Amino acid sequence: MSELKERLRTDLTTAMKARDQVRVSTIRMALSAINTEEVAGEQHRELTDDEVVTVLGRESKKRRESAEAFDGAGRTELAERERAEQLVLADYLPAQLSDDDLTAIVAAAIAETGAQGPKQMGAVMKVVQPKVAGQADGRRVSGEVKRQLSGS
Known part of the structure; x- marks a missing residue:
């Protein structure tokens, strides 16, 4: 068990x-x-x-x-x-990532994939999701990926 x-x-x-x-x-x-x-x-x-x-x-x-x-x-x-x-x-879930940690993980994934726009969001999400599993809500992750890919 x-x-x-x-x-x-x-x-x-x-x-x-x-x-x-x-x-x-x-x-x-x-x-x-x-x-x-x-x-x-x-x-x-x-x-x-x-x-x-x-x-x-x-x-x-x-x-x-x-x-x-x-x-x-x-x-x-x-x-x-x-x-x-x-x-x-x-109480039973891993600690959530801070905004700064999530931003850094997403930035590294964008650099790794070479993504340059919102159309490549799926490729970035494939790299980010395993790294943040259980530590960040999917909505929060996708919002950060969108924000960074749109350049705002």
């Missing part, structure tokens, strides 16, 4: 004892998503820590998008719940 999955299980027990309902429900949801991923397809297998991080990142993104949707609909109490769940998931 991956270390991260084992940590989630241990933290679930701790949260249950502390009666922390938000943490309990969020960790249960995360473990459920991980288990679903493990049994998907023809072969059942244990996920690696990197794959668990990918699943948790996807779940965190869902929470952020849901919070934005609830805010737009005027449902602030539901938006706050989604944000609280996202904060719990953030």
Whole structure:
């Protein structure tokens, strides 16, 4: 079993004892998503820590998008719940890259690929994504690539 999955299980027990309902429900949801991923397809297998991080990142993104949707609909109490769940998931994700680090990684990728305009964004993204996996939101990465390729 991956270390991260084992940590989630241990933290679930701790949260249950502390009666922390938000943490309990969020960790249960995360473990459920991980288990679903493990049994998907023809072969059942244990996920690696990197794959668990990918699943948790996807779940965190869902929470952020849901919070934005609830805010737009005027449902602030539901938006706050989604944000609280996202904060719990953030405890298990790698630290996010700073803006300066992301800018440097994108600049290096542009130099490496020789990209010279927005039409070559895909080539730059192919180089950047593996370097920032789990450490920066895709929307943030693509925004920085667009900004640098458009020269602004």
